[in-house]
Amino acid sequence: MPAITTITSNLSRQIKSLTLVGLMGFSTHALATQVSIHDPVMAKEGDSYYLFSTGPGITIYSSKDKVHWQGSGRVFATEPTWARDVAPGFNGHLWAPDVFEHNGTFYLYYSVSAFGKNTSAIGVAVNKTLDPHSSDYQWQDKGIILQSVPYRDDWNAIDPNIIIDEKGTPWMSFGSFWGGMKLVKMNEDLISIAEPQEWHTLAKLDRPAFEDDAEPGPAQIEAPFIFKKGDYYYLTVSYGLCCRGDDSTYRMAIGRSTSVTGPYLDKTGKDMAKGGGSELLNGTKAWPGLGHNSMYEFDGTDYLVFHAYESADNGLQKLKMIPMTWDKDGWPVVDPTTLDTYQSVLIEK
Numbered sequence: 332m333p334a335i336t337t338i339t340s341n342l343s344r345q346i347k348s349l350t351l352v353g354l355m356g357f358s359t360h361a362l363a364t365q366v367s368i369h370d371p372v373m374a375k376e377g378d379s380y381y382l383f384s385t386g387p388g389i390t391i392y393s394s395k396d397k398v399h400w401q402g403s404g405r406v407f408a409t410e411p412t413w414a415r416d417v418a419p420g421f422n423g424h425l426w427a428p429d430v431f432e433h434n435g436t437f438y439l440y441y442s443v444s445a446f447g448k449n450t451s452a453i454g455v456a457v458n459k460t461l462d463p464h465s466s467d468y469q470w471q472d473k474g475i476i477l478q479s480v481p482y483r484d485d486w487n488a489i490d491p492n493i494i495i496d497e498k499g500t501p502w503m504s505f506g507s508f509w510g511g512m513k514l515v516k517m518n519e520d521l522i523s524i525a526e527p528q529e530w531h532t533l534a535k536l537d538r539p540a541f542e543d544d545a546e547p548g549p550a551q552i553e554a555p556f557i558f559k560k561g562d563y564y565y566l567t568v569s570y571g572l573c574c575r576g577d578d579s580t581y582r583m584a585i586g587r588s589t590s591v592t593g594p595y596l597d598k599t600g601k602d603m604a605k606g607g608g609s610e611l612l613n614g615t616k617a618w619p620g621l622g623h624n625s626m627y628e629f630d631g632t633d634y635l636v637f638h639a640y641e642s643a644d645n646g647l648q649k650l651k652m653i654p655m656t657w658d659k660d661g662w663p664v665v666d667p668t669t670l671d672t673y674q675s676v677l678i679e680k
Contacts, residue, residue: 366392366400366650366675369574370427370490370554370623371636374437374461380629381461382650383428384638389441392677393461397629397652401678403463406439406456406470413443417452417478420445427554427623430461431493431521433501437461438521439470440503442489447547449487449509452478455522473522477505477515481545485510490623493521494557494564496591504533504566507553511535511604512568514592531592534568534603551580558626560633563587563661566595566603567611569622576646579620583637584608585663598662611635611665617642618670621651626663633657635665650675 368384375381381403382392388405407425414421426442437458444451452475459467479488487507495501501521506512512533516525536550554569565587571580586595586603594602601607612635614620621639628634633655638648651673655663 364677364679366677367648368392368650369638369648371638371650372428372430372625373627373636374430374432375629376432376437376461379462381430383430383439385424385426385428387423387425389425389428389439391463393463398673399676399678400650401680406441407472411443411454411472411474413452413454413475417443417475418445418448418450420448420450427490429492429625433495433521435459438493440476440491440493442491444487444489449479449481449484449545449547451488452476453488453491453503453505457522476503476517476522477524485544486513487547490554492556492625493517494559494591502557502591504555504557506533506555508547508550510538511550511552512555512566532604533566533593533595534586534608536570536606554623556625557591560657560663561661562589564589564591564595565626565663566593567624567626568603568608569624570608571620571622573620573622575620576640577619577642579640579646580614581620581622581640582613583611583622583624583635585611587662598660609662611663612637612667614639615667615670619646621670626655633663635663639670 370385372383380394380397384390388407391403392400393403394400429440431438439456454475456470456472458470477488487509489507491505501517503517504514514531514533516529518525536552538548538550542548551571552568556567558565567585569581571582573581586597588595597607597609618639624637635653635655637651639651640646641649653669658664
């Protein structure tokens with residue numbers, strides 16, 4: 332009986348690991364492992380898609396079809412030289428990147444921090460191409476753009492996102508907990524803050540008046556991302572707690588504005604800077620927490636890209652890339668059943 336039990340258990344694990352990409356027109360004959368990442372962002376160059384995520388040196392994956400992914404190295408072989416000066420508790424993992432192409436240059440924004448602290452900074456590295464086989468491929472770190480210091484700043488310099496408005500002005504949104512999501516104007520070089528400085532608060536939650544200024548507090552909001560569609564800028568944020576596997580309470584909320592600087596109003600007209608935010612996608616029994624999203628238009632289809640924690644796999648984080656449609660009032664719609672139907676495939680080299 333022990334042998335039969337072992338065989339049955341192994342077969343069960345093998346069947347469970349089969350990726351359902353057959354639903355998307357791909358073969359399911361081989362066992363597959365899904366891409367397990369936090370905080371995914373994407374870019375396309377040529378016929379390839381590139382995925383960047385939190386991890387040692389910023390982890391990179393590439394794909395031809397947005398389903399099958401293979402590892403493509405890291406942005407940093409080790410870590411930025413300045414990282415431990417900013418965050419003494421830095422553990423080697425660079426957080427929450429954003430990738431942005433402008434005038435033939437790719438900009439990779441990243442965060443240095445320690446969990447639960449606003450000893451943080453946002454830096455940027457640049458590259459002429461995302462193709463690691465090109466002779467032009469070389470990431471060059473341009474250093475710190477913005478830094479937060481405990482008791483000096485009521486915001487946290489992590490989770491950057493870049494957008495260029497209709498006037499050609501670049502902006503960086505960022506933030507986690509503390510005083511919420513901020514927006515700051517950048518110079519045309521995309522690697523420095525414009526002077527005189529212009530700041531805006533995009534979204535925030537209530538914070539107790541007597542909370543220690545060096546602590547994140549219970550205002551569980553982070554990961555801003557701004558996506559332009561038609562006449563509106565759409566701001567998404569993640570509410571709740573990430574990184575707790577099955578106990579994660581992460582969920583996504585949204586508001587919109589006709590101006591990149593806001594105010595961003597939810598479906599009821601409530602300002603996200605005053606606690607508003609309509610539900611975009613919430614967790615399910617199978618996927619109890621999900622969030623830290625990005626949004627893109629690829630080949631005529633709009634996508635919501637994020638990570639979700641799978642209850643059946645001990646709360647392990649998985650990549651999700653779900654098509655978005657738009658309702659008659661101009662709000663994005665995401666079908667929660669696609670949480671089960673989209674499953675990435677990690678190609679082992």
